[in-house]
Amino acid sequence: MTPSFLIGQYISTGSVIHRLDPRIKLVMVFIFVFIVFFANHLYSYVLFSTFVIVVALATKIRLSYILKGIMPVGIFLLFTFFLHVVMTNEGQALLTIGPLTIYTGGVIRGIEISVRLFLLVFFTSLLTLTTPPMAITDGLEKLLSPLKKVGVPVHEFALMVSITLRFIPTLMEETDKISKAQASRGVDFRSGSLKSRAYAVVSLLIPLFISSFRRADDLALAMEARGYRGGEGRTNIRALILQKRDYVAMILYGLMILLFIFVQS
């Protein structure tokens, strides 16, 4: 496991944010993704930043740790920033380097886009940090269940996602084991010619494929043996019921959005 890459990793601290209904959290993130791109006022950014930081503090996960986790996205942010700085031709010319002229508009645009993206990634990572993958899938299934009426296989889709999520750690563990076994037989995954490295990857992939098929087979058998026959009439063991805290969260979030609309106009 690479500890530096945190997106998608769940850290349990039992905070209020952790206990919120996954549906609420999903909807909040979804709305956030949407409205963050409407922000174009300094105070809107201040508002969103404060909101995101308050939520982050409420998760009881160390802030430095969350930031460290979204670091990899930093390169992407920097890239978009420079792209905007270089490509925008608005405002006053600041300086000229060869054929490139940098304008004030470009810098402002670059900063704006970076801040938006940063807020976006930060808030989304809070969702995955505080919600177990299975809860996210459950929430999604519930949220999308109206689509069943028009023939979308929502349950099957959710099952697929949860099985995939369930097997990510297993497959990582398996990869780790097999790569250790092959490393012990002298494989070098890090150096060597392209050809020898490709061969090294083959020695890892084939055993991995075989074990995935074996696991898939076992899982299918175990599910059938326990009478699984699709989503029809199936209830969920973790029933999602809105609690008082969920309503409070919704009200607070609504207020935040109202404030945002007020600031913008």
Add this chain to the structure above:
Amino acid sequence: MDISFNRVSYIYQQGTPFEHRALKDISFSLNKGEWLAIVGHTGSGKSTLLQHLNGLRQPTEGEVKVGDFHLSKKNRPKDMKQLRKHVGVVFQYPEHQLFEETVQKDLLFGPKNFGIDESEFETRVHNALAAVGLHEDVLERSPFELSGGQKRRVAIAGVLVTDPQILVLDEPTAGLDPMGQKEIMDMFYHLHQTKGRTTVSVTHDMEMAFTYADRIIVLENGQKLIEGTPHELTQQETLLQQAKLDLPERISFVNKWNQRNSSQLDETMPISELAQKISQELKEIKDQ
């Protein structure tokens, strides 16, 4: 090659909320030709320890020496391949590492990686197959069409083929029937005896540790709880219980017998002799 651990600690995911200290201040040394068993419960750190022996992990603190190779947090030997050539590791379910089209190709995977001269290939493959008791017929077959037991033997042969001086065994008999377990372990013991190989085996099976090892280290929570010969361990039943380990049935039986009848049976004698002595003593008790 000698092995020594000097105050070795290993921490997983240091500096994260998942930080976990798997090994704490472990020191021991092992001479050429010895068989050391590392025993412990699940999560005792035995697999982590094992991975230090061929540089799959580097200690967070302390130093590991394997022959002339020194491993510490900052020091990673440049010729890691040489170290791995000399230290053969048989992992749990080794058949999961098979991937080639034919058994022959899979066996030659290691030797090719280690740059062993091609002229030696034939004899090496021959010897490795003989060691695991497989017929040369299998060489042209796909490893995936073999039976479970055969697969495991092929995988073990794939480690033996590089002729390592140190053999590291991570529960290589897991999932085999008792007969198969004994066959495989006897095979390793034979290799150990005839070729003077240093062997380190990791297991939770006390029976196995007592049968084959010259020395046993008991790990609990990443710490060395006991170190001693099998005979010395027979006197440590309470400490062993702390590590949730039982003495082999025969030994705990002899211990109890000696206590109850204040006799002096020696648990190291062959089982048939032991049975005779016990029946003798039983008769004496009856006569009194």
